[in-house]
Structure formats: C-alpha cells, structure tokens
Amino acid sequence: MTDYSTETMQITNQFKCPKCGHIAEYPGRPNERVIVTCASCGTRGTITQPETVPSPQFTNGNAIEISHLKKMFGDFTAVDDVSFTVKRGEIFGLLGPNGAGKTTIIRMLCTLTSPTAGIATVAGFNVVKQNGKVRQHIGLVSEKMIMYDELTARENLKLFGNLYNIPKDALNQRIDELLQLVRMEKWADQRIKTFSTGMKQRINVIRALVNQPEILFLDEPTLGLDPQSTAEIRELTRRINIENRTTIILTTHIMGEADLLCKRIGIIDHGKIVALDTPANLKKIVSGTDVSAFEIEISNLNPRIMSSIQSLSSVKSLVQEDTTHLLIRANGGDAFDIIIDSLRKNGANVRMVKNLEPSLEDVFLHLTGREAREKVSENNVSAAGPGHGPRRRRASRRIR
C-alpha cells in the first residue's frame, strides 16, 4: 500500500515581495520556511508555505484499503485478520449479527481505536500514523447519537463545523443546506431533547456531513427507528451517495437493508469476513447449491405437522410466520417432493406453496450455518466494544 503524506508533498505558491511588490512562485513543502531572494530587486527574506488540507489520495480508486486488520480486547479477538477494499463512491455494507465485529472495524477506520495488528488506510492515509488526515475526510454516524440534548440543532452543527475549521459564512450556508436536505429548517433552533427519535437521527446524520466528508460511516443508522423514519434515513443515505459521490460504509444486521442499499456486501461473523460480493452474486452462492426455500400455507397447521416436517433430514430450518404460514429451507433436489409427501401423510390441508428467491438471509444461513435473526433476538449482548441496546424480539416463533 502506498503511503501518501504531505511531508513529502511539493507545493508551489505565489508570494509578493514586500519591498518592490514583485510576485513570484516559490516551491516548498507545506508549513516549510524557505529563504528566498526576490528576482526583481534582490531582497532576501523568509517565506512560510501555507499548511494545506491534504487532499484525499484514492489509490486505485479505493476509498478504504484494509489488510490483515486485527483487534484484540484482552484475550478476545473482536476482529480477526480482515482484509478488504471499498471502492470510491460505493455504498459498502458490513452485514453480520451483533458482536460480529462490525462496530470495531468502523471504530478502527475512524481512528477511535487502534488496531492490534494490520494496516488500514482511509482516503489514502494510514489510520494510525496519519490519523489527523484521516479525520479530515470522514464523517461518523455512530450507533449512539453524537449530539448534545440541551443544545439546539443549529448549535450542534455549529460546534462541529467549527471543530473542522470551516469559515463562519461558509458554515452558516452549509448548515442551512443540510437542514433543508432533511427538511428540518423549522426545527433548527429547537433543543434536541424536544425531538422525536426519527428527527434526532436526521440531525445526527447531517452532523456527520458538516465537513463534506469523502467517506461516511453509518453504524446501524436505522436502529430503533419506526418504519417511516427508517425509510427516510435509507433514502437520505442513497441521496448522499448519489449527489455527492460520497463513499458510504454501512453496518447493519438487517439483511433487507443491506440488500436494498449496498453495492457490495461483506458478511462478517466472529470477527472474520466470510463472504464479500455484490448482493446478486452473494445470492448465487445459494442458488448454485441445492438449497431451496418454500413458503407453505396450511389451513390446519398443528404441532404434529410441524414436528413431522422438522424430523425430515433434508429440512434445514423451519419458521412459523403466523398461524397458517411456514417458511421452510431444505437441502437436496427432491426436498420439495419429500416435504409435500410428508404433509399429505399427516393430513395437512395445503392451500398454497410458493418457491422463494434466495435472500441474503439464505446466504447468511448457508455461510454461517445459523440464522442472523436468531443472534439478533437471542444473543443481543455484544461481546466486544460498546454495548448494543436491547432489540425487540421477532414475533414469529421458530422451531428447529
């Protein structure tokens, strides 16, 4: 990986001679003091090259490059030898159950925690050695909202804008634009504590955009939001990506969200990347195998019917969606026949059978041998990093 840094960067700037007013260009490195002689009057003097905000260096069109990244918390390995790249301008999804290591990866890329081993570059800068430059180019929407409740929306944006050295007028304009983007102009001067969760999250997202980051990290951005706010945040994510060409790294445990938004998805489990591809290609992993999924509607569904299906060796998983609907995943080309035979034998009244397209859920099940939603609802205490809040349990009953 190439290590770009401003220390070796050559810049040329115009300087005016204080004596004769002659303007000439002098080369140098940022912040360097150079002794120069005026070409027109011969006056010697010192000039200081300005400190420039280093422009991002997208090597091979990659916004993020990670190689053999590892993070240990004591004896626990939260991230285990992870390598991948994120292309400039794409929405990249990190999908996995809670405690898989998604947030830890994000925190390392945001320079909030340092890797135990391995290298990561963000916008071309090393997250450890050049963390200051990395911070110039990133925005973070963390799981915990980064906002002060007693301050108004505008004051929150103003604070962070000033931490990024944005000039006053430009910042005011930027704040107005961002508030318009999420249709919150009316609420700009209200304190955050008076907002609903959905409104808070909108401000939380635009707060991360105040410095116009090239790379935006969204860590579980729709967690705990109602369906309407969830849709709004997803739409906003897509807009930011399209309109500003912002590279977005999104973590989620919701398969549908990743499928909907991401160009490429890395599936992560136990700190390891188990698969990484486009959603379509990931689904091919499953369709290439003999796993099939059906939705079956049985009007007289009872425990005896269910246990008979469950006892079939080809059935991999069985989910009862409601009182009459079953979701079945099974192995083998003749799985369908076997299941239907078994249902008939047990006197099941089959009303409808639907062959389901493989979903990311199937991919996940195929790759990890377990369902993501199982981890979501039953194992919501993360082993590493900041805690994840309690989740609502899925309404459906599952039988194995």
Next chain:
Amino acid sequence: MGMKDVLRHSLWICWKDLLEFSRSKLRLVMLVLMPLFMMVMIGFIFPSASSISNTPIALANNDTGSLGASFVQQLEIINNKTGMMKLSTATNFDDIKTKLQNSEVNGGIIIPENFSSNILAGKQGEIIVVIDQSNPQMSVTIESVLSKTVAMMGEQMAIHNLNVTYNVSVTRASSMITPYNVQFKGIVPGAPNYFQFVAPGIIAMVVMMALMTGLPHAISYEKDIGTLDGMLAAPISRLSIILGKVMAQTIRGMIQGFIILLLAVVLFGVVIEGSILLVIALIILTVFSFVGLGILITSFTDKEETATMVMMTLMFPMMFLSGVFFPIQQMPWYMQDLAHILPLTYATTALRKVMVLGADVPAVGTEILILIGFGVILLAVAVPMFRRAMSK
C-alpha cells in the same frame, strides 16, 4: 496543528459546555445554593470558647456555712455581665448527673459542705466542676470557662482580703497576687470570626471540587453517552478537548469561588485585608495545581460511576486534612506530614494569609512555588496518560 488551532477548538468546546450548563436551571440554582449552604453550615456548627452564651449550668450549694452563699452571689454578678451561663439549682452530684444525662444542663458546679469551714480554718475552699466527657467539645469549653471564672473570683477575694485586713491598696494588692498581666494583641484589626478563618479554605476547596469532580464527570459522561466519539473523530488535538473542558470547569469553579467571597463579605462580615487581585491570582493558581489531578483521574476511569467513587475517596481526606476547617497545627505530627503533601493545604494557607493577614506576594512566595510545582508535575504525568487513554 498550531497552538492557535488547539486554543480555538478548545474555546468552542468550552462554549458548548457552558451553554449546556446554562440551559439547566437546576444546575444554575445549585451553583449559588451550594456555596451558601456551605458557608452557613460551617460558620455555625463549629463552637468556639467565645461563642458560649446562656449555657445551662446546674449549681448545687451544699455548704453549711455562709461563704458558699456569697460565692454564689458573686458568681451571679459576674454571669449577669457576661451572660455565659444560665444557672439553675440542683441538690447534689447525682442530681447534676441525672440532669446532664437528660441533656437539661451542659455542666454543673458543686460547693461542698466543708467550703466555709475550710476557708475559715485557713485552708483552700474547694469548688467541684462537673463535666460530661461524652461531649468532649462542650466539656473542654465549660472546663476552661468555669475554671477561669473561679480563679478570677479567687483573685478578687484575695485582693479584697488584703485591702480590708492589711490596708493594702487595691492596685498594689492585685500586683502582689497576679504580678503578670497578659494582654493579647492580634495582627488583624477588629475581631476576626470563624468565617474569616474558614472562608479562604472554602474558596480553595470549591475550586478544587470543580476540577476534581467536574472534569472527570464531564469527560466520562460524554464517553458514556457516546458524544466524545464525535470530538475524537474530528481533526482536533486531544489537548483541545481537555483544555476546553478545563476552561469550562474552571469558569464554573471560579464563579462559585466568587459567590463565596461575596457572601463572606456581604453576609458574614469577612474583611479582605490583602489585595483582591492577589486573591484572584491565587484562585487561578489553585486551578492550575489541580488540573493535572483532574485529568489523571479522568484518564484512569472509564465510567462515570468509577470516576465519582475515585473522586470521593480522594476528596474527603483532602478536605479535612488541608486545614480548611481545622488548623493543621492541631493535628498529630503524622497527619501534619500528610497534610503537607496535599496541594490544597498550600492553596488554603496562601489564600488565608492574603485574605486574613493582608500578606503580599513575597510572604506567600513559598506556597506559590509549591503550587506551581504541583501543577507542572501533575500535568507532565497526566497529559500523556490522557492521550493514551483516549486512543485505547
């Protein structure tokens, strides 16, 4: 990153902290109430010898002769002038003991049966003072007040006897009996009260508390709710974060310090003898000497709860050992040694010297140097620790 940027960012963080603080009405009220309660409490709960008045004392006159009665008469005359005691009669020691146990009286005086006969026989007349040792503060005070009163009455009796029996003039008689007369002359004009003693200490203590509790609390709280990540992910120096927080807490602590100063002057009649500018400079120096300690606690504790526990453990010994409430000289030598390694001791001493004694800069030079030393050493340890803690 230049120092100018570090300072500018820290000012914004300070602005944010103060804005947050000012939005909470309860916190603003507490800002004024806390120092007020403290002054009132501390000023009135600690007794001193001169503050004794109308203390109930039981008097048992068991004398068979007449001299006991005249003793009581004289005692009443003296007491009417000073108003120290509220005398009541009792029959004997057991009666006084019961009254003490029932908290009806704070002490007792017994004139024994043989009082008159002893004096008439040319012996000393005995007076028994009954005290309650379970209340050490009160018994010590009563002991000293009553023994002084009795001694004084003895002297007057002797002078009277010399005057009457041997025709010695009253002046000569007093110089014969008490050849030495002690006069007290304080260096502080007027009569300083306990507030005068305690106000400088409370100012130093409140400033210390602001930094030792306020700072770790402010940072660990933001860590807990996750907002600290926003600042850590921004291209600002770690120094800006801690500096901004220190500024905000310092301003808060100073405001409280000045409220105390104001209350002390306006409500409690404290007179500032020294330069007010030097007082302010010393308060700022106190802040400087405690900043490092505050940052150190912040770096060691990851949660708000832990921070509070560590602070409480450190603060209480500091409060009581640093001469804020009790003079250090009263303590046993090992406690005095301990007090001398606490920065609060020097801050309190310096402030007291300036406020009460009107000392100038050279007079508190040692304290100033020690406070600067504490500040520099603690900061040199604390800042690298903080940087490390923030990048864990």
